[in-house]
Amino acid sequence: MKIEIVTIFPEIIENYLKFGIVNKAIKNSLVEIKVHNLRDYTNDIHKRVDDYAYGGSPGMVMKAEPLIKAVEDISIPFAKVILTSPKGKMFNIDLANELKDHDQLIMICGRYRGVDQRFIDKCVDLEISIGNFILSGGELPTLIMTESIVRLIPGVLNSKDNLNRDSFSDGCYEEELYTRPQVVRGIKVPEVLLSGNHSKISQWEKSRRKKIKEEKICK
């Protein structure tokens, strides 16, 4: 799978990709991630990617032409073009699962007040929001989506980071976790986890998951 990210701040994306599970997945050729500087698709001397909004309202808008050129240059047949947008479809694990099956995702990082509507109408397949709040740009949403999608690609997580135990993997939430030492500031690890009795431990984990789900701690 290939993820192509179009941004005016390539360094933000490139630096993040140097670390962790996504970096390992790139090194193991489980995913290819390319970062494209939108300014490379401008044709004026100042490499301008934004301009004033028609209609007199304040703030700058991302120009359509450089974005269209970028998508035309990058896309292969059946590419899925995604625009980060607070008014888009809400991102979640089901959407991540759906997106991981595409051969090529092109993610466009919006900036300023947003993007010229003509680019959206011509090129964008899906607008995605990562939550009901406003960020200054689409770089963080893009990284969040990328990491979440890459984690779902077969072979990316090893048994230690077991995918099936993660929250949301089967409609459940991960149980409570403890590590050494056994006592921290007088607070002990639940006795059952030290018992070595796997059936009891699994029963305990199930009951904790159920409780977390009922209390919707993760929601």
Ligand SMILES: C[S@@+](CC[C@H](N)C(=O)[O-])C[C@H]1O[C@@H](n2cnc3c(N)ncnc32)[C@H](O)[C@@H]1O
């Ligand atoms: C300052 S925001 C623009 C917000 C826009 N004026 C609005 O009110 O919907 C700039 C860009 O950041 C990205 N962005 C901001 N918040 C986001 C969110 N919650 N989810 C996805 N993208 C977001 C989008 O690409 C957006 O175009």
